[in-house]
Amino acid sequence: MTTVRTLTRDPLLLRSRLDAWLTEKHPGARSRNVRLPASDAVPGETVLFDLAVPHPAGTARQRIRPCVLRLAGDPEGYPLFPAYDMAAQYRVIRTVAARTRVPVPELLWLETDPDPLGAPFFVRERVPGRVPPDTMPYTFGGNWLFDASAEDRARLERSTLRVLADLHTLPGEGTLRAHVDALRAHYAWVVDGTARSPLVERAFAWVEKHWPADPGASVLSLGDARIGNIAYDADFTPAAVLDWGTASAGPRELDLAWLLHQHRFFQDLTVTAGFPGMPDFLDPGRAAATYAELTGHTPRDLDFHLVYAALRHAVVMLRAGHRQVRFGQREMPADPDALIPHRDTLEAMTEGRHR
Incomplete structure (x- = not known):
């Protein structure tokens, strides 16, 4: 079987930078359970995490939302594709959601500035459901x-x-x-x-x-x-x-x-x-x-x-x-x-x- 190495960036550094970016989007927001999928055959790099957002009124409780981060492929990591237009992917999903009955994940944020994580990316909800496995097929x-x-x-x-x-x-x-x-x-x-x-x-x-x-x-x-x-x-x-x-x-x-x-x-x-x-x-x-x-x-x-x-x-x-x-x-x-x-x-x- 052909397996492909996935994330080539430092996961710990990525998480710290993700938390800094999330805090700008929502004060007090943090990532939890940051992990990589078992396999990633799609263009770019995928990170799974849970978004923890404080409840209002200063309570200690948090709202947890499962999320997926789709990050443009690292040019230094021998990516599978020569270019990664994350904004175009985001627009396609948004168009499909608005104009068809095709079910797609809810989009949360698009970041076109490469500075926060080293490359453009977007965040979407993680949809519950069963995916037919690729490994083993x-x-x-x-x-x-x-x-x-x-x-x-x-x-x-x-x-x-x-x-x-x-x-x-x-x-x-x-x-x-x-x-x-x-x-x-x-x-x-x-x-x-x-x-x-x-x-x-x-x-x-x-x-x-x-x-x-x-x-x-x-x-x-x-x-x-x-x-x-x-x-x-x-x-x-x-x-x-x-x-x-x-x-x-x-x-x-x-x-x-x-x-x-x-x-x-x-x-x-x-x-x-x-x-x-x-x-x-x-x-x-x-x-x-x-x-x-x-x-x-x-x-x-x-x-x-x-x-x-x-x-x-x-x-x-x-x-x-x-x-x-x-x-x-x-x-x-x-x-x-x-x-x-x-x-x-x-x-x-x-x-x-x-x-």
Whole structure:
């Protein structure tokens, strides 16, 4: 499994600086139970804490509010992405909250000045709910989703697709071409000064060769549209979509394909490890039909978008692999494509083979 080191800043110093900043926002406010999540696959760095605010009238009691701090990635910490626009993330969440039915966490503060914590950040509420685990992936078993009934899994699948359907009512200012060009720029940044990936470059060539005749209208795209980016209520429906760091614009199929690819990625890992996994969950044909029912839009060029989703993931995992090497978690392989966990799947997809 690929694990990524998370916070690269000094946690004790970060907490003292956070408390100083909180005091300016609310006299007497302090952070409690500052900690890092078990894993952090989202852009930037995440800190969990409880906000303690004194009650009025000088009482000793405090109001406690669970919070999440989303901090721009440390440029000295070998971040996964070249840029972190925290203000843009904040605006996207605010827009989604105001103009759609998509559940999102309540936003508390945005800080664009890098001085308080060393980088721009925002604070949001921490939403109670259950998130399908990434480590170990939910497909390996021993978790609430794997143990759920077929009916509950179906409810989660359908309600997740409804989130995408609701989000995609918002138009987006961007195109598929702009999305691919941005990914090319990201890849160039990842391999700057190090070995290039033959597999990634073949996949880019495949994308150009199989470009859709009509990519379709652009909508607001979540980017990280996987179930591991959603907290679910006890009834298996979404309580909140959590992170919006890779939100952009493009065809509806970008999000749908990412959702399906991320499950296949975990399912393939599980089968390779000798376990059955969840082969009937998030079936592409069923998911496409459900999305069409919910939106009136029949997904098109889904095979193209599934390959493109696997390519997007390969670029991120290539950087994650380089980051592991930087922090001494693994040796640099002779073949840079060995850093991509789903290389066999991506190769098969671009070569027209079934895997």
